[in-house]
Amino acid sequence: IDPARFTEAMLAASGATLLENCEVYALEAAEGGVQLRSRLATVRAGHALLATNGYSALLHPSFQGTVLPTRAQMLLTAASPRILHTLAYANYGYEYFRQLADGRVLMGGWRSLYKDLEIGYTDETTEQVQRGLEGFLWERFPEVSRQVELCWSGVMGFSPDGMPLVGALRDLPCVGYAVGFTGHGLGLGLEAAEDLMATLLRGEPEGIFSAGRLGRASG
Ligand SMILES: Cc1cc2nc3c(=O)[nH]c(=O)nc-3n(C[C@H](O)[C@H](O)[C@H](O)COP(=O)(O)OP(=O)(O)OC[C@H]3O[C@@H](n4cnc5c(N)ncnc54)[C@H](O)[C@@H]3O)c2cc1C
Known part of the structure; x- marks a missing residue:
């Protein structure tokens, strides 16, 4: 799935106004709900x-300790x-790679060796991790091109047990959240969003991603 195109399609179908x-x-x-102060409105x-x-x-401070920027x-x-016909994982999922239809090879991971350095909000690539990814790939698959076309990084949200956190803020119950996807939001995001809507808008019982499972002051 192309997440950018997917998001654009959902936005177009919703008719919502987006402030980028x-x-x-x-x-x-605020009376009857919540007031959000933002840069533009x-x-x-x-x-x-x-x-x-x-x-x-x-x-919101309630996420300190429950959503770790990683x-x-x-x-x-x-x-x-062509070396791969399916996506592949190694090292218990820490390394992951697949080959696109046009032959380019996509590889991510190498975080496990630098866990402390990979925590925080800094969104930039590092020499150690990029050289590690290249080394892993080229050592095991010498056929793979030595030309790296692109490298990039992003900030994920890790929860204490690796599962998403869905709930409402304790101090503002009209504000719901679906966060802490722990690197798996493309797969789990839609289900978490449906759970959140069911709880927040229709008052249905919280589902399997309920943050209440942590048994502490979450949200
Ligand atoms: C390199 C990389 C590879 C990944 N690979 C996979 C994969 O293969 N499969 C998979 O399932 N997941 C993968 N993930 C994880 C996946 O990208 C996330 O789980 C998913 O993007 C979470 O979606 P989200 O909308 O909840 O959060 P995000 O996509 O992180 O979006 C959060 C948004 O909130 C905005 N924001 C934050 N704070 C504020 C604020 N105060 N005001 C306004 N806006 C704010 C941010 O700017 C951002 O646009 C990967 C992540 C990275 C970084």
């Missing part, structure tokens, strides 16, 4: 949903002879 490059920096109780709403994943603790790094080589 617009950080929300305060959530306040102050918005009042009956409900708000936080989909801030790795950045959640910057917006960096992931990737690289993409130039087109190479």
Whole structure:
């Protein structure tokens, strides 16, 4: 799936208004709901949903200790002879790689050796991890091109047990959240979003991703 195109399609189908490059920096109780203060606008709403994943603790202190910002790094080589017909994992999932239809090879991981350095909000690649990814790939698959076309990183949100956290803020119950996807949000995000809508808007019981399972002051 191409996540950018997927998001664009959902946005077009929803008819919602999107304010881009617009950080929300305060959530306040307001009559009938919540007031959000942001860079471009102050918005009042009956409900708000936080989909801030790795950045959640910057917006609300209740996520400190439950959503840990954790960096992931990737690289993409130039087109190479066909070596893989499926996606592949190694080292208990810490390393992952697949070959695109055009022959380019995508590889990510190498975080396990630098766990402390890969925690935080800095969104940039590092020499150690990029050289590690290249070494892993070229040692095991010498056919793969030595030309790296792209490398990039992103901030993920890790939860204490590796599963998403869905719930509502204790101090502002009209504000729900679905965060802490722990590197698996493309697969789990839609289900978590449906759970959140069912609980927050229809008052249904919390589902399997309920943050209440942590048994402490989450949200
Ligand atoms: C390199 C890399 C590879 C990955 N590979 C996979 C994979 O193969 N499969 C998979 O399932 N997952 C993968 N993931 C994880 C996946 O990208 C995430 O789980 C998913 O993006 C989470 O979606 P989200 O919308 O909850 O959060 P994000 O995509 O992180 O989006 C959060 C958004 O909130 C915005 N935001 C944060 N704070 C504020 C604020 N205060 N005000 C306004 N906006 C704010 C951010 O700018 C961002 O746009 C990967 C992640 C990375 C970094």
